[in-house]
Amino acid sequence: MKKTTLAICMALVLSACSKDESQTEASTASATKETEAKTVESAMPPAATKPHAAASASDKEALIAEAKGAVMALGGSLKKELQGAMMSGGPVAALDVCVEKAPAITKQISEEKNLEIGRVSLKNRNSGNAANEWQTAVLNDFETRKAGGEDAGKLAYAETVDIDGKKEFRFMKAIPTGNLCLTCHGDIVPENVVAKLKEHYPEDKATGFKEGDLRGAFYVVKPL
Ligand code: HEC
Secondary structure, eight states: HHHHHHHHHHHHHHHHHHHTTTTTTTHHHHHHHHHHHHHHHSSSSSHHOOOOOOOHHHHHHHHHHHHHHHHHHHHHHHHHHHHHHHHHHHHHHHHHHHHHHHHHHHHHHHHHTTTTEEEEEEEEEGGGOOOOOOOHHHHHHHHHHHHHOOGGOOOEEEEEEETTEEEEEEEEEOOOOOOOGHHHHSSOOOHHHHHHHHHHHHOOOOOOOOOOOOEEEEEEEEEE
């Protein structure tokens, strides 16, 4: 592997030199260094060189970027479905979309991205979205950070943990309550929506939120 990379570097260096004969020796030398560094980087992606290594700073950055991408994909499609349904059929129709589609979209993105993803809350509507122990701790921490003045939309958490010798990467991103959310999560929920909510979620805890409150968070778990 090393020999091949070196050979590719040399070939590139040589072709670069032969193409640009007008350069002075000094600038050619620095250009050579740059070419070499770039080639080594692109020839050896971190995943190929150390698949199971402990998370270094750059591994962690890559995992965070991957988790953020998955969260954006999930958040984006949920919002699109919700807004579309609210506009075309109003809250009761939108409720049907949330009931049916939210779990289906979540499952689909989890499979597509090959990681565990979902939404949790301290005051959950769907009993399947109750926060577990570590998620509860993070959600409580988000509340403290928000009370301390941090922007709710930017609250995030990332950690690699070792559980009985098995490493996993954990990520969470806060979900603030927007104005659009109040119809189904606010203080005053329309009668017909309340009736439907009771039917589907007899133990619903997800009302009484105000704009800006933390509604919950996305989470991502990836075994390493
Ligand atoms: C039309 C009604 C409706 C609207 C509007 C709505 N939701 Fe929900 N929300 C639901 C339903 C139904 C569920 C349960 C769906 C499921 O099984 O994941 C839910 C679940 C959630 C959950 C998962 C945790 C839990 O309580 O089960 C979060 C987080 C959430 N909603 C945030 C929001 C945010 C943020 C907005 C505004 C952008 C919003 N919702 C707007 C109906 C709604």
